[in-house]
Amino acid sequence: MVHTLMKLPFNENALEPYISKETIQYHYDKHHAGYVNKLNSLIENTEYAEMTLEEIIKKSAGNIFNNASQIYNHDFYFKGMSSKENVPSNILSEWIERDFGSMEEFKKHFLQTAVNLFGSGWAWLSIDKKGNLVIEARSNADNPLLDEHIPLLTCDVWEHAYYIVTPEKPKHLPKIGTLEVI
Ligand code: MN
Numbered sequence: 001m002v003h004t005l006m007k008l009p010f011n012e013n014a015l016e017p018y019i020s021k022e023t024i025q026y027h028y029d030k031h032h033a034g035y036v037n038k039l040n041s042l043i044e045n046t047e048y049a050e051m052t053l054e055e056i057i058k059k060s061a062g063n064i065f066n067n068a069s070q071i072y073n074h075d076f077y078f079k080g081m082s083s084k085e086n087v088p089s090n091i092l093s094e095w096i097e098r099d100f101g102s103m104e105e106f107k108k109h110f111l112q113t114a115v116n117l118f119g120s121g122w123a124w125l126s127i128d129k130k131g132n133l134v135i136e137a138r139s140n141a142d143n144p145l146l147d148e149h150i151p152l153l154t155c156d157v158w159e160h161a162y163y164i165v166t167p168e169k170p171k172h173l174p175k176i177g178t179l180e181v182i
Helices: 021-043 053-059 062-079 090-100 103-116
Strands: 121-127 133-139 150-156
Touching: 021 062, 053 062, 062 150, 090 103, 090 133, 103 121, 103 133, 103 150
Parallel strands: none
Antiparallel strands: 121 133, 121 150
16 A cells, blocks of 8 residues: 555644744654655565554664654654644543543653653653553654553654744743543
């Protein structure tokens, strides 16, 4: 199957002043599209040609894994952001309080994990195999699916996600939204 670039769920300038239009243009139009094109050319006439993205992630290694996983990770990242303020569902709020003590503690721990990640990678909020929420730092293109975790939220800590300077300094920290998965 041919993999396609997801449609961005917001306008390129919708996240300003936190994430600039230029950053989104580079990140989505150049990097994200690049992973899609690269994967399609790498899997042509291979055993991966008819697999879904998740199947490729679970079965491949090296360059094919890196490009497939980066497509998954970026799809997740862009779908997890919005220009509108969101609140977590009731059940997610309960689980966050159960596993981190409070929303404030969760935010602190999540941001700390992202900031402390050395080099390129991703910070994730996932559900582990025991049903607990976990915050994970994963390097490069690594993916929670490999440990059978269910991902809920991610933050891209690759330099290309933020290296273009935001024209105006944000007045407050961005709100952490939630996904509609639970
Ligand atoms: Mn990225």
